[in-house]
Structures are given as C-alpha cells and as structure tokens.
Amino acid sequence: MQLNTIQPAEGAKHPKRRVGRGIGSGLGKTAGRGHKGQKSRAGGFHKVGFEGGQMPLHRRLPKRGFKSPSKPFKAQVRLGDLAKLPVDQIDMLALKQAGLVPELARTVRVIKAGEISKKLTIKGVIVTAGAKAAIEAAGGSVE
Secondary structure, eight states, X not given: OOGGGOOOOTXXXXXXXXXTSOGGGSSOTXXXXXXXXXXXXXXXXOOTTOOTTSOOHHXXXXXXXXXXXXXXXXXXXXXXHHHHXXXXXXXXXXXXXXXXXXXXXXXXXXXXXXXXXXXXXXXXXXXXXXXXXXXHHTTOEEO
8 A cells, every 4th residue: 555545435525515606506596595584594593402482392391300101001020029929920910919010010020139949930021131040040931
C-alpha cells in the first residue's frame, strides 16, 4: 500500500446537494423547505421539544416516579415459596389458588430466590435461567 494510492471505498463519498440552484437540480425554488412557515425561513428554528405553544410533553408529565400500567398483570414467585406448596404440578391456577399470585395476574415469573429440594413440574409459567437450573437440579422439570 502506498499513501498516494489510498482512496475511499466505492460509494463512500458523494457530491453535496446544491440546494436552490434551479429547477434541474430537483431542489430549486423552495430548496426542499416547502412553502411558508417558520421552518422555511432563514433563522427560523425552535427549541428541541417545542410543540408550537402547546404544553410540551416534558412539562405535562409528573416529575416524580413512574407507575407502570401493566404492573397489576405481572407477578413474581420465589423458589422458596414454591417449595412450601403442597402440590407437585404448578401452573397459573395453582399459584392463584395458593394466594401467591393476585387474581389479575396474566404472566407469572419464577425467580431464583430461596432453596428448593422438592421435585416440581412447572407449566405455563415463565422461569428465569437460574430458577430453571435449580428446579432441574432438584429433579423437577419446566414445560
């Protein structure tokens, strides 16, 4: 390789658009700015987040905390709590009947917290990788 032969890759560089240079350029007359309005004028700009005088989103929203609208439909169950259940087949219905999960819950996630030594079969429930390994180590299965 020689310094006088180096050039950019094919298609990496292309000529600048020459706006406002006649109809043949495709960007003549209004130069791609449309007709009228603040954004068509020289020096016409506004702040990031400006909504034309409407109260902007960052001022409409409350400043403290956040409440997820999907929170009542999600639930977590600890491995230690599953070990205390009297059943071996665990699904959403069994968890709701045992009172470990609220009635509104649509998705349940089993997390690795606590110990498990009982053989369990889990169906229709999301299981984290660590929890799955612990269940299978105890002789159980996840379907």
